[in-house]
Amino acid sequence: MMAGPALSAAEPATVVALGDSLTAGYGLATDQGFVPRLQAWLDAHGADVVVQNAGVSGNTTADGLTRTDWALSPEADAVIVELGGNDFLRGIDPEVSRTNLHAILEKVKALGLPVLLVGIDASGQFGPDYETAFDEMYPALSEEFGTLLEPDFFAALKEGGDLPAAMTRDMQADGIHPNAEGVERIVERIGPRVLELLAQ
Numbered sequence: 001m002m003a004g005p006a007l008s009a010a011e012p013a014t015v016v017a018l019g020d021s022l023t024a025g026y027g028l029a030t031d032q033g034f035v036p037r038l039q040a041w042l043d044a045h046g047a048d049v050v051v052q053n054a055g056v057s058g059n060t061t062a063d064g065l066t067r068t069d070w071a072l073s074p075e076a077d078a079v080i081v082e083l084g085g086n087d088f089l090r091g092i093d094p095e096v097s098r099t100n101l102h103a104i105l106e107k108v109k110a111l112g113l114p115v116l117l118v119g120i121d122a123s124g125q126f127g128p129d130y131e132t133a134f135d136e137m138y139p140a141l142s143e144e145f146g147t148l149l150e151p152d153f154f155a156a157l158k159e160g161g162d163l164p165a166a167m168t169r170d171m172q173a174d175g176i177h178p179n180a181e182g183v184e185r186i187v188e189r190i191g192p193r194v195l196e197l198l199a200q
Contacts, residue, residue: 012048014075019082023055027172032180041191060086061100068107078197079108082118091126094133105145114200115147116193148197156189
């Protein structure tokens, strides 16, 4: 695993959440998005941390790469990378997405910051080869760079196997972004992974 810089006991850790609309909290009230709810979850679990929202709606992995240098503020101690959903929606070649994510992780590694890589589980709308290549890039990159991995941002909503019910209960009308209840379920799953990230 990548070793992060030593933290002062007097200062909270800073986690930068680099992502797209799922990180940014698209379609939700300011206090209902992923980052503020994750912050609340971490506060409730006694973590001395500040989560910075570096999510921009519509961003692809290429957009994320262009923002990486300035998004990683000097006080950053760890990074959540949540990108790829818009690549999939646009049918971008998974090899292109993988190359961009690889470059992002190289930049973060050069700073010595630990990473939680959060993926998206692709559907088969572009064919089985595309789906396989897309889904495999996250674990492959995680292994190469020694990051923590959450393979699917939406995994918490799929638990129990009743996906149609989850879509009605936990998603906004666009079927792409979680609603406030969905965000709470997602945070309950990802929150413990962020505690692992902080432990590094």
